[in-house]
Amino acid sequence: MEIELPYNWNPRKDQMPFFKYMQNGGKRAVVVAHRRWGKDDVSLHYTATALMQRVGNYWHMLPKYEQARKVIWSAVNPFTSKKRIDEAFPLEIRKRTLENEMKIEFKNGSVWQLVGSDNYNQYVGSAPIGIVMSEYSISNPMAWAYISPILEQNGGWAIFIYTPRGNNHGKKLYDMAKINDEWFAGLITAEQSSVFSAKQLQNRKTEYFDLFGEEHGTALFEQEYLCSFMSAQLGAYYGKQIKLAKDDGRIGSVPYQPQMEVNTYWDLGMDDSMSIWFIQHIGKCHHVIDYYSSSGMGLEHYAKELKKRGYNYGCHYMPHDAAVREMSSGEVAKTRKEIAEDLGIRPIEIVKCARNMDIIINVHIPAVRNVLATCYFDDVKCWHGIAGLEAYHAEYDEAKKILSNRPAHDINSHPADSFRTFAIGYAVPIKAKTAEELLYG
Numbered sequence: 001m002e003i004e005l006p007y008n009w010n011p012r013k014d015q016m017p018f019f020k021y022m023q024n025g026g027k028r029a030v031v032v033a034h035r036r037w038g039k040d041d042v043s044l045h046y047t048a049t050a051l052m053q054r055v056g057n058y059w060h061m062l063p064k065y066e067q068a069r070k071v072i073w074s075a076v077n078p079f080t081s082k083k084r085i086d087e088a089f090p091l092e093i094r095k096r097t098l099e100n101e102m103k104i105e106f107k108n109g110s111v112w113q114l115v116g117s118d119n120y121n122q123y124v125g126s127a128p129i130g131i132v133m134s135e136y137s138i139s140n141p142m143a144w145a146y147i148s149p150i151l152e153q154n155g156g157w158a159i160f161i162y163t164p165r166g167n168n169h170g171k172k173l174y175d176m177a178k179i180n181d182e183w184f185a186g187l188i189t190a191e192q193s194s195v196f197s198a199k200q201l202q203n204r205k206t207e208y209f210d211l212f213g214e215e216h217g218t219a220l221f222e223q224e225y226l227c228s229f230m231s232a233q234l235g236a237y238y239g240k241q242i243k244l245a246k247d248d249g250r251i252g253s254v255p256y257q258p259q260m261e262v263n264t265y266w267d268l269g270m271d272d273s274m275s276i277w278f279i280q281h282i283g284k285c286h287h288v289i290d291y292y293s294s295s296g297m298g299l300e301h302y303a304k305e306l307k308k309r310g311y312n313y314g315c316h317y318m319p320h321d322a323a324v325r326e327m328s329s330g331e332v333a334k335t336r337k338e339i340a341e342d343l344g345i346r347p348i349e350i351v352k353c354a355r356n357m358d359i360i361i362n363v364h365i366p367a368v369r370n371v372l373a374t375c376y377f378d379d380v381k382c383w384h385g386i387a388g389l390e391a392y393h394a395e396y397d398e399a400k401k402i403l404s405n406r407p408a409h410d411i412n413s414h415p416a417d418s419f420r421t422f423a424i425g426y427a428v429p430i431k432a433k434t435a436e437e438l439l440y441g
Contacts (some may be wrong), residue, residue: 001059001092001310003076003090003092005045005049005052005093006045006046006048006088006309006317006424007044007045007047007048007087007088007089007090008087008264009041009087009088011042011045011049012038012193013117013194013318014037014105014188014192014193014194015037015042015182015227016200018031018184018186019042019046020282020385021062021169021184022046022050022157022159022184023046023049024156025367026184026185027151027155027156027157027158027182028157028180028182028184029082029157029158029159029160029176029177029183029184029185029186030160030173030174030177030183030185030395031159031160031161031162031184031186031187031188032162032163032164032174032186032187032188032223032366033161033163033187033188033193033227034163034188034189034190034195034225034226034227035163035224036189036195036196037193037195038073038191038195039134039161040060040071040084040090040134040161041077041084041087042089043132043134043158043159044060044072044084044085044089044132044162045087045088045285046062046110046159047088047130047132047174048088048089048093050071050130051108051110051112051130052093052106052108052110052155054110054129054211055108055109055110055127056111056128056129056130056156057110057111057112057113057126057127057128057129058110058111058112058113058128058130058131059112059113059114059115059128059130059131059132059291060072060112060114060115060132060134061112061115061116061117061131061132061133061134061139061143062114062115062116062117062134062135062139063117063118063135063138063140063213063410063411064116064118064410065115065116065119065136065410067116068102068115068116068258069099069114071134072084072085072102072114072133072134072139073085073102073114076277076343085104089104089106089112089175089206089295093106093108093157093179094106094107095106095107095296097384098427098433102111102114102262103208110174111126113126115256116419117139117143117397118139118140119131120143120146120147120187121146121196124433127150127154128147128150128151128204129151129154129156129158129237130154130156130157130158131151131156131157131158131159132159132161133158133159133161134160134161134162134169135161135162135163136160136161136162136169136173137162137164137165137166137168137169137170137171137413138162138410139330139411140170140295140411141149141384141411142293142294142295145160145324148441163223163224163227163230164223164227164228164231164234164414165233165391166223166224166231166236166387166391167222167229167230167390168387168388168390169384169387171229172228172383173207174187174229177381181207187227188225188227188287189225189227190226191226191265193227193341195268196225201225204221204225205218205225208220208221211401212234213440215284216234219231219234220234222403232404233391233392233404234393234395234396235393235395235396235408236390236391236392236393236409237368237369237392237394238368238369238372238390238392238416239390241369241372241373241384242372242389242390244348244373245372245375245376245377245403245440247412248432250375250376250377251377251379251386252289252376252377252378253289253377253378253379253380253424254289254377254378255289255377255378255422256280256281256289256290256311257287258279258312259312260282260312261280261313261314262278262279262280262281262282262289262311262312262313262314263278263281263313263314263315263316263317263422264276264277264278264279264306264313264315264317264417265277265279265281265317265418265421265425265426266316266317266318266322266418267319267320267413267415267417267418267421268318268319268321268322268336268422273293273294273295273367273414274293274295274297274302274363274414274416275291275292275385275414275415275418276291276292276293276302276305276306277290277291277292277385277415277418277419277422278291278292278309278311278379279422279426281426285374285375285376285423286374286376287375287376287378288373288375288376288377288382289378289381289382290309290311290378290382291381291382291384291385291386291415292305292380292424294399295386296409299339300343300439301338301344302340303340303343303344303345306345308314313345315348315349315419315420316338316340316345316346316347316348316349317348317351317425317426318337318350318351318352318415318421319348319351319353319421320351320352320353320354321336321352322335322336322337322348322350323335323336323337323350324336325351337350349425351421351425353417353421353425354421357405357406360407361405363424364420364423365420367420367423367424368416368419368420368423369383371421371422371423372389373424384415385415385419387412387415388411388412388413388414388415388418389412389415389416391412392405392407392412392413392415392416393407393408394406394408395407395408396408402405
């Protein structure tokens with residue numbers, strides 16, 4: 001039996017430029033499109049054609065692995081009542097479908113699998129030659145840092161599809177793609193596509209006004225349907241403070257001053273991620289000169305990163321997780337603090353960061369808001385951390401249509417939690433000198 005791919009599907013007029021670019025051998029594409037544009041569907045159908053032309057491993061990556069089954073694997077097209085994966089990958093071209101692994105093996109030897117940006121390290125060894133990074137604006141950008149050298153080496157392709165979520169790594173990628181001849185960059189608003197009528201859009205805008213008020217409703221509508229990168233994340237805890245810092249000119253060039261000590265503030269992370277802020281305290285102001293984060297690495301890696309920067313370090317502030325003992329290469333279990341000190345990260349101050357939500361919401365988050373008013377950020381070295389602070393937000397209960405009283409745990413949690421270590425852990429020395437005394441003696 002002969003099967004024509006794409007299977008019983010054709011791209012719409014507004015999807016055609018992206019689809020043709022990939023069909024003609026394109027290697028890198030960024031598609032920023034409004035909600036319900038069909039980003040995943042068009043990417044799945046392209047992947048079906050690609051995997052039959054070149055045998056290899058193909059990934060479709062969601063921000064979190066747990067999302068993949070609901071959003072892609074089990075999702076049903078409401079217009080056809082068929083599963084999305086069955087529409088893109090007809091049974092006739094498959095060898096077998098592995099339900100538990102959300103993987104499809106094809107008769108020509110290719111393999112397609114759903115993965116998450118939160119656990120990309122688990123797939124080491126099954127290097128892809130094609131990947132779709134869905135909802136990239138809320139995915140872990142470190143996943144692309146890991147995958148990009150693999151695709152560069154094997155001549156593979158990558159597609160980034162998402163709706164904006166503020167001025168974060170998604171915006172940075174799109175801006176880069178627009179001026180790079182080797183990338184496709186498309187931005188499609190709901191007014192430019194044929195998905196919604198003008199009346200439907202107006203109804204949606206009115207609904208957002210009713211649910212969230214005019215200010216937040218307008219911001220959310222512009223983000224979801226007009227693809228605005230400038231709209232603040234709904235429920236953002238520090239959005240106003242970061243905007244004020246931008247308006248005041250406190251986000252720009254903040255050079256390191258060698259005569260001043262640099263304190264570091266850490267989040268050790270529950271999912272093997274770590275993030276570090278590098279801050280110089282000058283008088284009553286705080287110069288945030290650097291930010292670093294990574295995952296899947298031991299403390300040796302972070303010790304090397306600190307040394308590589310060559311800063312004149314003062315104290316290293318770590319949350320109470322650092323006092324927990326864990327197995328090391330020796331016979332006696334050591335705390336992370338002891339391991340870090342053995343690696344030359346010293347002195348270390350343990351900060352008691354509460355896990356109680358009431359304290360986090362009512363004490364710690366207000367403390368961060370207060371201290372942000374005295375901070376100056378280097379916009380180059382700290383851009384990832386700044387974006388995380390700006391996007392750190394409360395969970396949204398889709399069923400009840402309300403914001404919950406707890407922070408969402410995503411990629412923004414790490415820069416926010418390490419900055420919280422600073423806000424509640426730093427204490428001005430009793431005999432602190434003035435800025436002029438520190439600088440000029």
